[in-house]
Amino acid sequence: MADDEKKSTDGADARANGADALSDAQVNAAFADLEKQFSSDFEDSLSALDDNLTDPGAASDASDASDADSADSASADGFSDLSLDPHFDDELAGILGQKAKVALILAPFAQPQILAALARMADVEMSVFFIRTGCVGVLHDLDGQGPEDAVRALSEMMSDLPFLLSVNRADKVSLTRWENGAEVEQLTPPLIFVNMDDVVEDLMIGFITLGELSQAGYDVVEASSFETVEAAMSYLAGMMRANRNPFADDGFDSSDGEAV
Secondary structure, eight states, rough: OHHHHHHHOOOOOOOHHHHHHHHHHHHHHHHHHHHHHHHHHHHHHHHHHHHHHHHHHHHHHHHHHHHHHHHHHHHHOOOGGGGGSHHHHHHHHHHHHHHOOOEEEEEEEEHHHHHHHHHTTTTTOOEEOOOOOOOOEEEEEEEEEEEHHHHHHHHHHTSOOOEEEEEEETTTEEEEEETTTTTEEOOOOOHHHTTOHHHHHHHHSSSSSGTTTTTOOOOOOGGSSSSHHHHHHHHHHHHHHOOOOOOOTBOOOOOTBOOO
């Protein structure tokens, strides 16, 4: 009976060992398959890399396809090319200070036509309106040094007359006085603006725009309304022959910011 029990025990151990041996065989087979698959994928990658090196066009096509997918994805996410906005470049230049947001030339003339005629003769594009202290010219060329070039041209032509230039670049307002084609003084805007119509400061800070001046009751005269330089000169000559005072009675004095 003892022999029968021993045989039974030995048989059980053999079956257990057989199960372990089968399990090891399965594991080894699985690792062999994984190694084979990895080797195959690695060889495919090397082959693709070799093809790209020998055929650059294939890599370029793949890159173009990837870029196209990225562009489609960006468009789908709402991040399409911002340059499609016609005002984006101007707004960016204004933020960076490369382009003025607004620029005004102020001169103590009694009629807007006088400053408009002078601007036409100096080849300066501006829109002019009258306030109680004189005329305000809203410049059209705001790129780079365009505002400075404009006031320089006017002050060279009228050498005995001071002009004020106010410019808003990157939300910083400056005010300078020009004579004989050169900047002669930097002024503090509030000290000058306080004695002018509120519309001047409103324009400089963007509270009102050029297009809204007419609605606000201001008569705007364009320098381009004089079709030729000769027409502008003829208008000014007529003013002189009529012996009319070209200056505003309440013109500004830029030396101390007080009206005179």
